[in-house]
Structures are given as structure tokens and as C-alpha cells.
Amino acid sequence: MEKERVxxxxxxxxxxxxxxKLLLSKGYMVHxxxxxxxxxxxxxxxxxxxASENLLLFKADLLDYxxxxxAIAGCIGVFHVASPVPPTSVQNPEVELIEPAVTGTSNVLKxxxxxxxxxxxxxxxxxxxxxxxxWPKDRIMDESCWSDKEYCxxxxxxxxxxxxxxEGQAIEYSETTGLDVVTVCPSLILGPxxxxxxxxxxxxxxxxxxxxxxxxxx
Ligand SMILES: NC(=O)c1ccc[n+]([C@@H]2O[C@H](COP(=O)([O-])OP(=O)(O)OC[C@H]3O[C@@H](n4cnc5c(N)ncnc54)[C@H](OP(=O)(O)O)[C@@H]3O)[C@@H](O)[C@H]2O)c1
Numbered sequence: 001m002e003k004e005r006v007x008x009x010x011x012x013x014x015x016x017x018x019x020x021k022l023l024l025s026k027g028y029m030v031h032x033x034x035x036x037x038x039x040x041x042x043x044x045x046x047x048x049x050x051a052s053e054n055l056l057l058f059k060a061d062l063l064d065y066x067x068x069x070x071a072i073a074g075c076i077g078v079f080h081v082a083s084p085v086p087p088t089s090v091q092n093p094e095v096e097l098i099e100p101a102v103t104g105t106s107n108v109l110k111x112x113x114x115x116x117x118x119x120x121x122x123x124x125x126x127x128x129x130x131x132x133x134x135w136p137k138d139r140i141m142d143e144s145c146w147s148d149k150e151y152c153x154x155x156x157x158x159x160x161x162x163x164x165x166x167e168g169q170a171i172e173y174s175e176t177t178g179l180d181v182v183t184v185c186p187s188l189i190l191g192p193x194x195x196x197x198x199x200x201x202x203x204x205x206x207x208x209x210x211x212x213x214x215x216x217x218x
């Protein structure tokens with residue numbers, strides 16, 4: 001019987017690498033998108049158990065709809081993990097953060113519809129929830145609580161804005177098209193890295209270990 005195929009976007013990243021390792025161990029055929037399959041920073045993926053037979057790398061930027069379609073074709077499920085997570089402030093938030101998060105999510109979801117994907121998991125963030133100064137202090141923040149986009153803009157919390165707009169886009173797309181989309185909002189993910197470069201959340205841990213307490217760039 002042919003193995004079930006799933007796609008993971010941003011395959012070389014911190015979280016996605018663990019996800020790909022897990023999916024391979026469960027017997028899935030994995031399509032991973034990376035911006036450059038030949039970049040040394042993605043080399044760890046090819047070393048995972050079963051990667052030689054069950055992992056295919058696809059070159060795809062989030063703004064490249066056609067390449068995303070090629071990566072997603074034939075998949076029953078898609079994990080949309082890719083999104084810029086800058087360790088420091090950015091020069092041009094619209095281009096560096098908002099566009100890949102929003103247009104990128106839209107491109108992935110459209111490609112999923114084209115390929116009749118059964119379910120899409122979009123990785124959002126706690127940053128899409130907590131920047132809401134008007135939320136009552138004694139009320140639990142749940143699915144109905146969103147970061148305030150105007151507040152994100154005035155305080156220049158561009159990453160939070162990108163995740164809020166990206167997740168909002170995903171939910172709206174699901175409601176209008178019927179595509180089965182699940183969003184998840186992790187807080188701070190820490191633990192061993194599989195990739196060779198340091199990602200932003202691991203950098204926070206490193207800074208804390210070095211005694212720097214002004215670590216959060218949301
Ligand atoms: N780590 C946490 O604590 C945490 C908490 C909450 C939510 N999240 C979310 O989890 C997801 C993964 O984050 P991570 O911590 O694993 O960070 P990461 O290692 O920096 O992964 C981000 C991935 O997104 C890819 N990416 C960024 N812009 C792209 C673009 N324009 N086109 C294609 N790929 C692009 C990066 O590719 P390149 O390597 O080519 O740049 C990288 O593979 C993100 O959606 C993030 O918002 C993370």
C-alpha cells in the first residue's frame with residue numbers, strides 16, 4: 001500500500017525539523033518545503049532515519065505559489081509551519097514579516113484547496129492572542145481573544161501583528177471555502193535543536209542562561 005503523504009512548510013526550521021522527524025518515524029512520506037534544498041543549514045533533514053527513502057525536499061518560498069502547489073500536490077495533510085521569526089527588530093516589517101505571514105498563508109491554503117488536502121494545521125502563536133490591553137484581567141484568554149492589531153502597530157510589535165493577521169487569514173479562508181483548517185498557538189518552545197543554526201526561541205534561552213533578562217522581542 002502506498003504511504004500517506006504529508007507536507008511540512010519551512011522544513012529546515014526548529015519546530016518543523018522535529019515534526020518531520022516524528023512524521024518519518026510514523027511511516028509517512030514527507031514533502032518538506034525549504035527555501036534552498038542545497039543550503040547546508042537544511043542538511044540535517046537528510047540524516048533523519050528513513051529520510052533517504054521517505055523525505056522529499058521542495059524548493060519553495062512562501063510567496064511562490066506555483067512551487068508550493070508542487071510541494072503540496074498528492075498530500076492528504078499539510079502542516080504550515082513556515083513564518084519569519086526574527087530574533088531582533090526588522091527594518092521593513094511589511095516585506096520581511098507581514099507579507100510572508102499573510103500572503104504566504106493564503107498561498108499555502110489555496111494550494112491545499114487545489115490538491116484537495118483533507119486537513120491543514122497552521123502554526124500560529126501566543127503572539128496572536130496576548131497583545132490585547134483591553135482584555136479583562138480576570139478573564140481567561142481563549143479562542144475569542146486576539147491581539148489588537150492597532151495596538152501591535154502603535155507599539156511596533158510586528159511579529160505579533162504578522163501572526164495575528166496570518167491566523168486570522170487562515171480562519172477566514174476556512175470559513176469561506178470549507179477547507180478543514182486547525183490553528184495552534186504555542187507559547188515559547190524550548191528544547192534540543194536538530195538544525196545547525198540558532199532559531200529565535202532558542203536564542204531567548206541562551207540569552208537567559210547568560211543573564212540577559214530583556215529577552216522578549218514580541
Ligand atoms: N519557537 C517558538 O517558541 C514558537 C512559539 C510560537 C509560535 N511559533 C511559530 O512556529 C513556527 C516555526 O517557528 P520556529 O520556532 O521553528 O522558527 P524557525 O526555526 O525560524 O522556523 C521558521 C521557518 O520559516 C521559514 N520561513 C520564513 N520566511 C519564509 C519565507 N518567506 N518563505 C519560506 N519559508 C520561510 C524559515 O526558513 P529559512 O530557514 O529559509 O529562513 C524557517 O524554516 C513559526 O510559524 C512561528 O511563528 C514558534
